[in-house]
Amino acid sequence: MSTQWKIETQAVQGAYSPKPGEPRVVTICQSTTFKYDSADYMAKLFDLEVPGHFYTRLGNPTSEAFEQKLAMMEGGVGALATSAGQAATTLSIFNICQAGQHFVTASTLYGGTYNLFASTLPKMGIEVTFVDPEASIDEILNAFRPNTRAIFAETIGNPGLNVLDFAKFSAIAKEKNVPLIIDSTFATPYLCRPFEHGANIVVHSATKYIDGHATSVGGAIVDGGNFDWEGGNYPELTEPDTSYHGLQYVKTFGPAAYIVKARVQLMRDLGMTPAPMNSFLFNQGLHTLPLRMQRHSDNALAVARFLESHPSVSWVKYPGLESHPSHDRALKYLPLGSSGVLTFGIKGGAAAGKIFMESCKLVALVVHVGDARSCVLHPASTTHRQLTEEQQNASGVTPDLIRLSVGIEHQDDIIADIDQALALSRK
């Protein structure tokens, strides 16, 4: 059975096995609708009594192949592909949190997620408390309220690169009987499978390593199927859904209740659907994800070691380095490697950083991470520029911080390019 395969095999062959005469490759099903002969059968589709596609906003064969493979690789019970990583994060919260309710999140987040939580969700009446993920259990427990619905964190914080203390966060989630939602974009299922460490829901920006070639924006939610919604206080999953003529998600779909609700209720209403073409490319990306993640991680470690001994560099942060505060956690939760992103402080601050980035020839100045090609960015003036200085500091962004997304080129060429650009930044 393919769920028993190693992740490298799942990545290539998982969740799609063509019957005789069918295409070897998952096809791009560029169709909004699907034809049926019987009105009764179509009614059953709408009632979710039989499997099948009827409208691409709710599901599509190409997206389904991607969803099923990703769910398999994460060890979850189901997945929902979305139009962007931001859509996945938004829906993961909306699915169990509404106006008048609250959730807790680690403060070390991607800037877009920080804005979503600090600015947009509060406008919709959803309150958020940011906690320092290194705070004590008691301090984090203090952030909870009677109406707290979830706790959220990133496996590897972007761009702080702190590795999450899964044992602490999952213990807190269990004590408060709320799901632990993890953004595992930087780790991908090859480097870390959060469900094995107590997470209940995983979100991804597929735009990054899953695509891997900088072609498509997209995301996904994966359901671990391991949260007891009936044991918690989640009437939206256990009571009849009046917008779906009384459907009871837990009763009807058991462990897949959360992900079915996200699709048939939220995707139905909000339509954050991926294009089939993009799902095709994400599915292709998954084929080589294990190979690429190993190479990204090995290259990033080599670059981090080089930078650590470089006179123009004041500090380097990479969880794979012994000097990183999260190194022990990286060994525990990311045993195969710490992914491709590292940050460093350039001597001469933001001004030297500008010269450095403009002097790189192979490493491109790009607002992106997770591409096969190496790229570089100054978060304080780009991805995190809408945040106040205080918010930037809470996210781990300082003015001298340069973020490198180390690609899968030969590490000697990447290091040579960085070396010549650092030399120019000193002049």
Ligand SMILES: Cc1ncc(COP(=O)(O)O)c(C=O)c1O
């Ligand atoms: C960790 C993380 N989560 C989520 C997102 C948002 O993803 P997208 O750009 O696909 O909406 C990003 C984007 O950079 C990210 O780095």
